[in-house]
Amino acid sequence: MGQALDVHRLHFAFTITFHYIFPQLTMGLALLLVYLKTKALRTGDEHYDRAARFWARIFGINFALGVVTGIPMEFQFGTNWAAFAKAAGGVIGQTLAMEGVFSFFLESSFLGLFLFGEKRLGRVGHWWSAFLVFLGSWLSGYFIVATDAWMQHPTGYQLSPGGEIELASFWGLVLNKWALWQYAHTMLGAVQTGCFVMAAVGAFYLLTKRHETYGQTFVRTGVLVGTIAAILQLFPTGDMQGKMIANNQQPTLAAMEGLFESKQGAPLAILGQPDVENRKLDNPLEVPNMLSFLTYREWRGAVKGLSDFSQTDWPDQIPLLYYSYHLMVGLGTIFIGVMALAAILLWYDKLYRARWMLWTLMLCVPLPYIANTAGWMTAELGRQPWLIYGLMRTAEGASPRVAAGNAWFTLIGFMGMYTVLGILWLFLIYREIEQGPDPGNERAVPAPAD
Amino acid sequence: MERVWFCLIAIMLTIYVLLDGFDLGAGAIHLLIAKTDGERRQILASIGPVWDGNEVWLVAAGGTLYFAFPTLYASGFSGFYLPLMIVLWLLILRGSAIEFRNHIKSAIWDPFWDFLFGGSSLLLAIFFGAALGNVVRGVPLDASGYFFEPLWTNFRVGDDTGILDWYTILIGVLALLALMMHGGLWVQLKTTGEVSSRAGKLSGQAWWGVLVLTAIVTAVTFRVQHQVLENFSNWPWGFIFPLLTVAGLAGVLFELRKRDERKAFLASCAYLTGMLTSVVFGLYPLVLPARNPLYSLTVANAKAGNYGLKIGLVWWVLGITLAAGYFTYVYRSFSGKVTLDKDSHGYGG
Numbered sequence: 108m109g110q111a112l113d114v115h116r117l118h119f120a121f122t123i124t125f126h127y128i129f130p131q132l133t134m135g136l137a138l139l140l141v142y143l144k145t146k147a148l149r150t151g152d153e154h155y156d157r158a159a160r161f162w163a164r165i166f167g168i169n170f171a172l173g174v175v176t177g178i179p180m181e182f183q184f185g186t187n188w189a190a191f192a193k194a195a196g197g198v199i200g201q202t203l204a205m206e207g208v209f210s211f212f213l214e215s216s217f218l219g220l221f222l223f224g225e226k227r228l229g230r231v232g233h234w235w236s237a238f239l240v241f242l243g244s245w246l247s248g249y250f251i252v253a254t255d256a257w258m259q260h261p262t263g264y265q266l267s268p269g270g271e272i273e274l275a276s277f278w279g280l281v282l283n284k285w286a287l288w289q290y291a292h293t294m295l296g297a298v299q300t301g302c303f304v305m306a307a308v309g310a311f312y313l314l315t316k317r318h319e320t321y322g323q324t325f326v327r328t329g330v331l332v333g334t335i336a337a338i339l340q341l342f343p344t345g346d347m348q349g350k351m352i353a354n355n356q357q358p359t360l361a362a363m364e365g366l367f368e369s370k371q372g373a374p375l376a377i378l379g380q381p382d383v384e385n386r387k388l389d390n391p392l393e394v395p396n397m398l399s400f401l402t403y404r405e406w407r408g409a410v411k412g413l414s415d416f417s418q419t420d421w422p423d424q425i426p427l428l429y430y431s432y433h434l435m436v437g438l439g440t441i442f443i444g445v446m447a448l449a450a451i452l453l454w455y456d457k458l459y460r461a462r463w464m465l466w467t468l469m470l471c472v473p474l475p476y477i478a479n480t481a482g483w484m485t486a487e488l489g490r491q492p493w494l495i496y497g498l499m500r501t502a503e504g505a506s507p508r509v510a511a512g513n514a515w516f517t518l519i520g521f522m523g524m525y526t527v528l529g530i531l532w533l534f535l536i537y538r539e540i541e542q543g544p545d546p547g548n549e550r551a552v553p554a555p556a557d
Numbered sequence: 558m559e560r561v562w563f564c565l566i567a568i569m570l571t572i573y574v575l576l577d578g579f580d581l582g583a584g585a586i587h588l589l590i591a592k593t594d595g596e597r598r599q600i601l602a603s604i605g606p607v608w609d610g611n612e613v614w615l616v617a618a619g620g621t622l623y624f625a626f627p628t629l630y631a632s633g634f635s636g637f638y639l640p641l642m643i644v645l646w647l648l649i650l651r652g653s654a655i656e657f658r659n660h661i662k663s664a665i666w667d668p669f670w671d672f673l674f675g676g677s678s679l680l681l682a683i684f685f686g687a688a689l690g691n692v693v694r695g696v697p698l699d700a701s702g703y704f705f706e707p708l709w710t711n712f713r714v715g716d717d718t719g720i721l722d723w724y725t726i727l728i729g730v731l732a733l734l735a736l737m738m739h740g741g742l743w744v745q746l747k748t749t750g751e752v753s754s755r756a757g758k759l760s761g762q763a764w765w766g767v768l769v770l771t772a773i774v775t776a777v778t779f780r781v782q783h784q785v786l787e788n789f790s791n792w793p794w795g796f797i798f799p800l801l802t803v804a805g806l807a808g809v810l811f812e813l814r815k816r817d818e819r820k821a822f823l824a825s826c827a828y829l830t831g832m833l834t835s836v837v838f839g840l841y842p843l844v845l846p847a848r849n850p851l852y853s854l855t856v857a858n859a860k861a862g863n864y865g866l867k868i869g870l871v872w873w874v875l876g877i878t879l880a881a882g883y884f885t886y887v888y889r890s891f892s893g894k895v896t897l898d899k900d901s902h903g904y905g906g
Contacts, residue, residue, distance in 0.1 A: 167656070168656070168657075168660075171652060171653070171656035171657070172653075174609060174612075174652060175648065175649040175652040175653060176649070178612075178616060178645060178648055178649075179642075179645045179649075181616060181619055181620060181623075182619070182634065182641055182645060184623065184630075184634075185623070185630045185631055185633065185634025185635060186634045186635055186637075186638050186641055186642065187635070187638075189631035189632065189634065189635035189703065190631065192623065192627055192630055192631040192634070193627050193628050193630075193631035193632075193702075194627075195627075196623050196624060196627025196628075196630055196631065196861065197624060197627050197861030197862050197865045198624075198865070199624075200620065200621075200623035200624025200625070200627055200630070200861065200865075201624045201865060201868075201869060203620045203623055203624070204617065204620030204621045204623060204624045204869070204873075205620075205872060205876065206620065207613065207616045207617030207618075207619070207620040207621070208617050208620070208621070208872070208873060208876030208877060208880065209872075209876050209879070211613040211616055211617065212610065212613055212617065212876070212879070212880035212883055212884075213879070213880075213883060215609040215610040215612075215613050216610050216880075216883035216884065216886070216887045217883070217887075218609070219605070219606035219607065219609065219610065219887060219891075220606070220887065220890060223605065223606050223891075224606075224890060227890060228890075267862060271627075271862070273861070273862030273864065273865060274861075274862060274864055274865035274868070275864060277868045506631075506635035506638070506703070507635075507701065507703050508635055508636065508703045508704060508705035509635055509638050509705060510705075513638055513639065513705075516639075517638075517639075517642040520642065520646060524646060524649060524650075528649070528653065531653070531657065535657065535660055538660070538661070
């Protein structure tokens with residue numbers, strides 16, 4: 108059983124990590140597309156329509172990959188985690204079914220119209236199709252985050268006499284406080300991916316002196332929205348996430364921070380390698396008292412270390428959790444710096460000529476993907492050893508009859524298929540960027556409508 | 558309450574089969590009836606704006622099954638582990654093929670995706686049929702409430718069952734033929750010229766296979782699953798469902814001869830609805846029969862808590878009403894025969 112459990116965990120981890128490459132961009136881009144379409148509608152300027160069309164093509168490719176890699180996620184609750192599905196399906200089945208009924212129908216219906224129906228719909232109708240695609244994808248995000256939030260911090264449930272977990276309060280599930288903050292934090296991460304990608308493509312056009320008017324629009328849009336998102340990512344949403352973990356998942360907080368011993372005035376470790384066997388942090392670079400302050404707003408506040416908890420309640424992948432968390436926070440801090448600097452240059456009208464800044468924006472493009480992935484790894488590794496925090500352990504959740512060999516078979520299958528999809532994705536996106544928003548008119552002023 | 562959800566999920570799955578059925582069927586026949594790039598583009602254009610929405614019915618039905626009958630979801634999905642994963646891979650390949658084919662025009666790019674699209678559609682139709690066959694035949698559930706089926710054992714309907722045996726393969730082939738007919742009628746309705754007439758002709762040919770296999774499958778199903786006979790003799794009003802099947806099948810031939818493309822497609826919908834409702838009616842109250850009847854999952858022992866089922870009904874009705882609205886709007890927006898002058902902004906053009 109132990110071995111099969113590990114394969115099931117790896118199975119879910121691999122497929123969800125690959126899947127989330129796509130929705131984080133499409134959810135972020137959906138917002139930016141509404142922004143571009145609104146600009147087009149208000150100014151009547153064809154430039155914004157063309158810009159939106161270019162991003163709609165990139166959106167379409169990512170959306171398709173998000174859909175095809177997303178269906179396996181819902182299935183896996185039943186295929187690989189049957190014991191969990193049986194115990195908790197009555198609760199989280201609600202949010203997952205609502206995602207299908209409320210967001211997927213909306214998204215899929217209007218995406219077709221958004222991508223294929225610009226001429227049929229007219230300007231206002233097309234704006235609405237963009238808005239409804241945005242609404243659908245953001246609703247979808249909420250239902251998924253609410254599902255995860257319930258696993259992090261179960262609310263609105265009761266135990267049936269037979270031991271099954273039953274829904275007791277619909278609003279308790281849907282308006283879980285954990286879900287609201289986690290949603291804000293997750294969506295800001297997605298917006299940042301959208302902004303960094305848009306700004307990077309713009310910077311690429313400006314640096315290579317092609318499609319320069321579009322390049323300016325992309326850089327400006329990405330930097331303006333990205334600056335706001337980067338700041339909100341840290342405060343208040345990241346800060347609130349940390350507080351919720353400090354209050355509800357104390358061993359998790361200690362493991363994330365690499366804090367083995369309880370301390371009054373606990374330091375914040377910036378760097379260092381957790382040595383779990385010897386219960387210490389090697390080569391620490393620390394800010395004294397900072398962890399206590401961030402957690403409790405008191406410099407001398409007492410923070411519990413891992414030693415205060417039974418080892419059976421420790422997350423089982425402490426180093427990975429620690430590095431994920433530090434990567435996420437470190438990158439998030441860098442994003443604020445990069446975006447704010449670019450915004451200042453934009454304000455003084457120097458951004459489009461500041462080649463070093465454009466280079467920075469262009470090279471930053473993989474970083475938000477890494478940060479978002481690291482953030483999810485922090486949440487999910489931090490939840491361990493629980494599948495539903497405090498209610499059901501991960502070891503109890505896997506499918507009892509699916510052997511390790513069968514799980515390996517399908518995991519290897521997914522790895523092969525996703526490698527091909529990944530190469531295909533890079534290739535198609537590269538082609539779209541290479542063709543640009545205005546094929547055949549690289550240096551000229553955008554031509555009038557065709 | 559669980560009876561309501563049993564019916565609602567059956568309705569969702571039926572809608573899924575009617576809608577995704579035509580685009581799967583269109584995929585399964587497109588290599589046969591469309592030779593040139595322009596013809597293949599016509600077929601893709603006839604399903605392009607809607608296939609994704611059609612597939613959402615499967616996802617939504619899966620989600621609804623999950624919260625209304627969590628025990629069924631857990632047992633069924635883990636027991637059918639291998640075929641479900643293969644279905645997922647086929648869905649991934651097929652979705653990629655539809656979306657990526659038209660991005661590049663090249664002598665090796667589009668034939669590759671056409672082949673994948675055709676092959677995956679064909680296999681999906683067979684697998685969905687075989688899955689239905691498995692549910693009707695029953696699975697080796699035991700006292701733990703779980704089972705695991707290998708892809709095949711000895712191809713017999715015994716106690717040592719596999720996903721594929723002669724019965725489930727038979728249903729798989731029937732499903733393929735029925736969806737080829739259904740998809741052919743859709744393509745006939747939505748396209749023009751050679752493709753449209755070839756599609757109609759192919760549907761007419763598939764019709765005979767559907768007729769023969771429907772008769773055989775009906776006869777053997779009574780032997781494979783005794784609950785079916787019991788239900789039809791206890792509640793004779795249920796014969797309305799097989800009647801619908803017969804009427805639908807007759808209607809297809811009749812309307813094909815009359816060259817009414819729209820009614821022929823609707824008759825095929827009636828046939829598929831009749832088949833699925835007959836199965837569902839025949840199985841009730843079983844949701845997943847076990848080879849040993851003692852361990853069968855029924856609506857009563859697989860359902861979720863009552864509060865959840867009640868509250869679910871509120872948002873479900875709201876959500877599906879909205880979805881029905883979107884679908885009506887989308888299908889209206891893309892109504893009529895497809896034309897290949899680019900009606901888009903050159904997405905993938």
